[in-house]
Amino acid sequence: MAVTVAAGVAPAEESPAVWLDRVGERCLAEAHDFVTARAAEHLSGHREGALAETVIPEFVAGGKCLRPMFAHVGWCCGRPESDAALRAASSLELLHCFALAQDDVMDGSSVRRRRPALHVRFARWHAEQGWSGSATRFGESAATLFGDLFLVWSEQLLRESGLDPETLARGWPVYDLMRAELAVGQLGDLVNDARSLPSWDGLLDVLRRKSGNYTVRRPLEFGAALAGCGPAVLAGLAEYGGLLGEAFQFRDDLLGVFGDPAITGKPAGQDLRDRKASSVIVLAATMTDRGQRTELTNLIELTTVDDAAVSRWRELIVATGARERLGELIRERAEKALAVIDPAVVPRHAAEVLAVLAARCTERDQ
Amino acid sequence: MAVTVAAGVAPAEESPAVWLDRVGERCLAEAHDFVTARAAEHLSGHREGALAETVIPEFVAGGKCLRPMFAHVGWCCGRPESDAALRAASSLELLHCFALAQDDVMDGSSVRRRRPALHVRFARWHAEQGWSGSATRFGESAATLFGDLFLVWSEQLLRESGLDPETLARGWPVYDLMRAELAVGQLGDLVNDARSLPSWDGLLDVLRRKSGNYTVRRPLEFGAALAGCGPAVLAGLAEYGGLLGEAFQFRDDLLGVFGDPAITGKPAGQDLRDRKASSVIVLAATMTDRGQRTELTNLIELTTVDDAAVSRWRELIVATGARERLGELIRERAEKALAVIDPAVVPRHAAEVLAVLAARCTERDQ
Numbered sequence: 001m002a003v004t005v006a007a008g009v010a011p012a013e014e015s016p017a018v019w020l021d022r023v024g025e026r027c028l029a030e031a032h033d034f035v036t037a038r039a040a041e042h043l044s045g046h047r048e049g050a051l052a053e054t055v056i057p058e059f060v061a062g063g064k065c066l067r068p069m070f071a072h073v074g075w076c077c078g079r080p081e082s083d084a085a086l087r088a089a090s091s092l093e094l095l096h097c098f099a100l101a102q103d104d105v106m107d108g109s110s111v112r113r114r115r116p117a118l119h120v121r122f123a124r125w126h127a128e129q130g131w132s133g134s135a136t137r138f139g140e141s142a143a144t145l146f147g148d149l150f151l152v153w154s155e156q157l158l159r160e161s162g163l164d165p166e167t168l169a170r171g172w173p174v175y176d177l178m179r180a181e182l183a184v185g186q187l188g189d190l191v192n193d194a195r196s197l198p199s200w201d202g203l204l205d206v207l208r209r210k211s212g213n214y215t216v217r218r219p220l221e222f223g224a225a226l227a228g229c230g231p232a233v234l235a236g237l238a239e240y241g242g243l244l245g246e247a248f249q250f251r252d253d254l255l256g257v258f259g260d261p262a263i264t265g266k267p268a269g270q271d272l273r274d275r276k277a278s279s280v281i282v283l284a285a286t287m288t289d290r291g292q293r294t295e296l297t298n299l300i301e302l303t304t305v306d307d308a309a310v311s312r313w314r315e316l317i318v319a320t321g322a323r324e325r326l327g328e329l330i331r332e333r334a335e336k337a338l339a340v341i342d343p344a345v346v347p348r349h350a351a352e353v354l355a356v357l358a359a360r361c362t363e364r365d366q
Numbered sequence: 367m368a369v370t371v372a373a374g375v376a377p378a379e380e381s382p383a384v385w386l387d388r389v390g391e392r393c394l395a396e397a398h399d400f401v402t403a404r405a406a407e408h409l410s411g412h413r414e415g416a417l418a419e420t421v422i423p424e425f426v427a428g429g430k431c432l433r434p435m436f437a438h439v440g441w442c443c444g445r446p447e448s449d450a451a452l453r454a455a456s457s458l459e460l461l462h463c464f465a466l467a468q469d470d471v472m473d474g475s476s477v478r479r480r481r482p483a484l485h486v487r488f489a490r491w492h493a494e495q496g497w498s499g500s501a502t503r504f505g506e507s508a509a510t511l512f513g514d515l516f517l518v519w520s521e522q523l524l525r526e527s528g529l530d531p532e533t534l535a536r537g538w539p540v541y542d543l544m545r546a547e548l549a550v551g552q553l554g555d556l557v558n559d560a561r562s563l564p565s566w567d568g569l570l571d572v573l574r575r576k577s578g579n580y581t582v583r584r585p586l587e588f589g590a591a592l593a594g595c596g597p598a599v600l601a602g603l604a605e606y607g608g609l610l611g612e613a614f615q616f617r618d619d620l621l622g623v624f625g626d627p628a629i630t631g632k633p634a635g636q637d638l639r640d641r642k643a644s645s646v647i648v649l650a651a652t653m654t655d656r657g658q659r660t661e662l663t664n665l666i667e668l669t670t671v672d673d674a675a676v677s678r679w680r681e682l683i684v685a686t687g688a689r690e691r692l693g694e695l696i697r698e699r700a701e702k703a704l705a706v707i708d709p710a711v712v713p714r715h716a717a718e719v720l721a722v723l724a725a726r727c728t729e730r731d732q
Contacts (some may be wrong), residue, residue, distance in 0.1 A: 144510055145549045148549045149549050152549070155521060179518045180404070184511075184515075
């Protein structure tokens, strides 16, 4: 994957959507090339390296670079585009790879980016070698270790991005906060999963810390902090990011229940099968009438959620009005997010791109 | 744990051993205080945080700070002691905490630093809450996440140590190499465990990459690189570190088979019970005669190693001469390590401390 598009200010005729796609492609190329070089440096010549040298860059190449896009838009609120800034933004894609690799182990998710999850691929490889010991355990350990490497490589790509130390110094506090929130948020998720059902407020708290902040707000703040944006810009981006991050996660949760497997690449009703206490479930629980309450309790108590149970779950959620209501909450938040972007402080091009991103995050099918 | 000892050049009357203990105590205090502050910052107020705010700093406090000691001696080969340099060295203790937390999950080790391993403590806590879901899985996930945080915090402590960017820039390449080698080495270990028995050369390769480099050589190189030492000093430390690192691991492997549980804090013959293909086992396999070969095959094929099997294993290893031979290899490597320290290029005080460290690494009982 070669970097083929030149940096620079977007030409006047380029639409915000086209500009965004170009940024995403370049960030993906940066992340992919960095990981390919690191994998060759550390893994080639080792027996266990042969597989990883293929699988690990492939895994990176499957990303959508949403977080780098937000980071780069944040940067563009204060400074002109540059290769170094794009590389710095790309580091967030590797941070995301870290989270995906390890979360899939913890959540027991077997599919990621339309392929078997990393731990599944490494487990299969172990089994194919005919070795003794648990292939499952090996797969989980290998995926965790490559997650660690993604975490290291993310920070290394940022540090080696070409931004000078003074510029980098403005970004580290947000970057460190993002990494800590990600781990602490995942811990909160595990605790939430372990309880029967969290309250709506408890769920929103974890959701904000984990997905909301991590997907939109912190990447924007990170880019803007690197660019040295002032408090007015930072405050606007933070508010936009908080609102849109929640909308993004609500949309994700709707797709986890109602998404089309042919489009999402995941089994139908995956979150239901995983018995995940997601926003749509928790909202449905708060909206049940007395009759629905019994059905809800029955469904929650199921230890295995099969196709029939997925259908019952979906019918119940629709009947409570939670699907409809969550759609409204998504639209409300996206609208509010756009309304807080003050054209007096955010550059016009950046504001246009933020509008495109808001639509993409809330109307997506995958 | 407060930092009570002032920095500065060691007073003339202080022995190298006393100086080393003082360095270790200060590094432990730095690492402990940093983690305590981060845990309070990110975890307080959250349900899952209450336990972690106690357990995580406690875990750090149990360390021996061997790697920070080596790093600080490396630094002292080129520059005078300073608070900033000690903090930078302390970052390696948090890197070690990362490795221990996650390795114990992967290896299924239940005891660490005379206490239940982190994943065991978190699993017990989960069970005590009476929640649904697997307590074991929760414990493993939580320990992995705190491992991630240790990895992040190590880098953060280094970056915020107070060393200026130019000084830090000299250390990053070794630091990055160390982190990558650690993960790749653990992966190699898992592959080695999965095979029946590796060759002696195959074992030495993993051992060098994982324990050998990581415990002695890279920490020394890291400190010396930060201090801007020249190629003659770096080459001497690298050779000393490679040799002593191997000796350290051989000693570790002897303790894993023959160590006194009352002193090591681990069950007798732990490595045998874990069916770990350690140096003492692999060496014994290369030294068996025809009669011993059958007994070895029988022992390797055991799926559970009980007290009686531990005794049989130990007798066989002693009978092959492998225990004795490994002791000789340890002494040879420690002697060679000291011989490569050239008094013309390494400061006298540092050379004396390296001699104390060589003795501690190879004669230790725990």
